Amino acid sequence: MALLNLSSPHHHSRNKTSRLMAWVLLATLPGFAVQTYFYGYGTLINLVWLSLLAVGFEALTLRLRKRPIRPFITDGSAIVTAFLLALAIPPFSPWWLGLVAVLFAIVFAKHLYGGLGSNPFNPAMVGYALCLIAFPVAMTQWAGTEVHLSFAQQWQWFWTETLANNANQGIDAWAQATALDIMRHPKGLTLTELAATKPALNLSLNASSWVNLGFLLGGLGLLALRIFTWHAPVAMIGTLAVCAGLFHMGEPDLYPSASQHLLSGATMLSAFFIVTDPVTGATSRKGKLIFGAGVGVLVFIIRTYGSYPDAFAFAILLMNLSAPLIDTYTQPKAYGHKAKGDQ
């Protein structure tokens, strides 16, 4: 047998990118299940539809780029992008919304920048932000939790944006603003008054709390598996909690509490599945702390003063932009080097 001539090390842990991606997909399941429980089959339809699209676009672009298709398709990164998008967009999304989002995420945000590992921006967030700006209405249609559509109804809505036995009523009849939206436009009422007058707020808060707890559970699982380190999510959640807590202490009637911030919108999904994206985040431990904290601050600012109901896509894209700079200034002290200021 001819002897192989290779460079050390000659052994490998058999750790694989596809394994990491598989764990990430698995970890989204608790959140997905809760979301489906509260909002119906829309999320499931999105999940399947976006995954198909993502794999299709991935294969197509790889072909156009003359890259081997199989190894890249099987790394699972496209499906992770699809899952994150499907969980982020409203369950009541028509087919074309997901199409635009995935097209932009996979083809533009990922492959035009060189494919997996080379994209400066999180693909899912680019797709999400594009749709949020281009189709603000479709992107904010979250149904009230008391609305329960059958799978058939959901399927019909998905393709036609109409409902057979609800022909006279538009989407307004059952679509509702999310808790964050309600709290952002209090119409002169204090948060306590809002809670008293708008039952939807409490319902929405309740549902989103459970959804967030679902993603938190999955995220903690990934942390336990050491798929990522604790730095970025903890920094992000901590910063958001501190900002919200301080403002809430000052004006409890105007500013939602820290727990409301942490358990509504896409907080946990972002904290554990998007802020932890290694490709587009800062890379050193200290860098990850700064990156996470930056996202936390920006989310709080945009949620409080911005004109969009949730802020993660923008906050993360802005921090993606800063990641190379953060990396430059957060190089860790190597073995045998003196710490800064330690002479």
Next chain:
Amino acid sequence: MDKIWPFHGGVHPPGNKSQSNQTTIVPMPVPPQLVLPVNQHIGAAAKAIVSVGDKVLKGQLIASAQGFVSANIHAPSSGTISAIEERILPHASALLGTCIVIDTDGADQWIEQKTHDVDALDTAQLLQIIQTAGITGLGGAGFPSAVKLQARQPITTLIINAAECEPYITADDRLMREHAQQVITGIGLLARILSQPKCIIGIEDNKPEAIEALTAAAKTAQGIEVRVIPTKYPSGGEKQLIEILTGKQVPHGGIPADIGLVCQNVGTVKAIADAILLSRPLISRTTTVTGKAAVNAGNYEVLIGTPVADLLAFAQVDLNRTSRLVMGGPMMGFTLQDPDVPIIKSTNCILAAADLELAPVADHHACIRCGQCEVACPAELLPQQLFWFAQAEEFEKAKNHNLSDCIECGACAWVCPSEIPLVQYYRYAKGRVKSLKEEAQMAEQARIRFESREQRLVDEKLAKEEKRKARAEAAAAAQAAKRAANPDEQDPVAAALARVNKQKLEQQQAAPIEAYSDAPKSPEEEYKALKTAAAITRTKLKKTSKALQNAQSTGHEQVDALQASLAELTAKADAAQTALKAYEDKLGLDPEYEKQLLVTVAKTNAVVRKLEKSLSTAEDAASVEAEIALAKTVHAAANLALSNYQTNPTANTAAVQES
């Protein structure tokens, strides 16, 4: 005090130690041929001191150390030197190097051995024995041990590296189990050399038998501590072991002695004990043969220089089943292409891996910067960044990210989910950084050479200029001194200039009056002015033409300008000359005539002088005196004519002509 400090990173690859650590160390018989590279260590190659055909005895010095960092090489068995030639070395790049080849005679006959009275030896003598025995680090790097022990700084702690963290290798494990007493004795000797520092043996907890043996043996000695550390690769890296046992880090670019530490491998310690107590130079070592292709996996006492192929045959390795032959461990070893290369002093393991035993060759995927390599890196680097920099050939950035601190342990590549051969990228980058540095140094030298040449040329030019200036100043000074000594005598040029200036001033002052009076200047004044003007333009013309010649010969850029001004000056000089001539003609002046008069005066004067001189020697003094009188008369007449002409040049032309 048996505190253990953690070190950053590290991985837990499967140990695979039990395949080879179950049996005792087997001495391998003398092979028919031994191949001894003259450079088996870090530092300068040893120099062969035997020739082809020489008979050598076991333990005889055959190559002597060259310089401070180098090591002796001894014949591992008796026989005949059959060749001293270039052969393939056991090296990752299969480099060629000088090897001494011994055809063994099978007698294995020792050279006469000097025995030492060990207790009477002082530090220098002990070091001398270690140095003479050619002992180098047996853990892998092969640094000459005597050099390491001659630390300039006081040593507070001696660390014995018994971690053996590489998977598969069990040479130190078996050695400790079977020779614990000799190891402890060796540590005692080292402690003597280093003025009794604290001694700590660092050993991973996956070697319980060795720990037990060492602990038992250590009881017989004073101040030797066996400290068990958790199994984690690469805890046996010198820097990592130091951090584990002392909590200190070896400073970047420094050596352990900088923080009062010396680290020696446990096998080296045994070799040192053998050298001092048994007068045995380093001619054999314990080497592990393992891997699924080895039927008799285990440890062997092998003569240095034994071809790997012979050892493999002895251990019944099926080369047909071997897909990868690694010298060293699976994490840091290198593959061999040619099994005929020899075992050298630093060869601790031969891993004959069957197909699929080690990681198969895989296409690596894109780096997703997951950061698992950073978590694993014991040097606390950012391997993911280093990879990007190496890939993009951004070596400056790689350097700034402390590429040089990478110990190539392979922990990053071990964990990488994209299966990127990271260490290979770092080796490439290190090599490029080195060659770029060399290129930069050469360019720098060339630049310095060029600049010093340029500087020399400029200096020469400046020196010339200085000299010229100095000369000019000296001349001016001499002139000034002359003037100072004789203040009445005016510098003719200055006087002329002063006159001209004065005239100009007078003209300007007189101009308004002149308009009315139109008083003519005296012809003498006018003549003088014209003469001066003509002289000045002539001088200028001469200077300029000289400058032009200079400029043309040196290729100066102002040649054109000089030519233009030369032409202008020529015209001016001509004009001045013409004006002077015209004036002379108008006045009936004849400068030629004046010259003639001057010449006549001078000539007649000369004749008078000559005659006067000859008077003293002349025989006919009277006739000479008559001649002198005549000559004096002629001279007086000429003088008169000249003074007449000079006082009234216009009037007496005709009169003088007559005379």
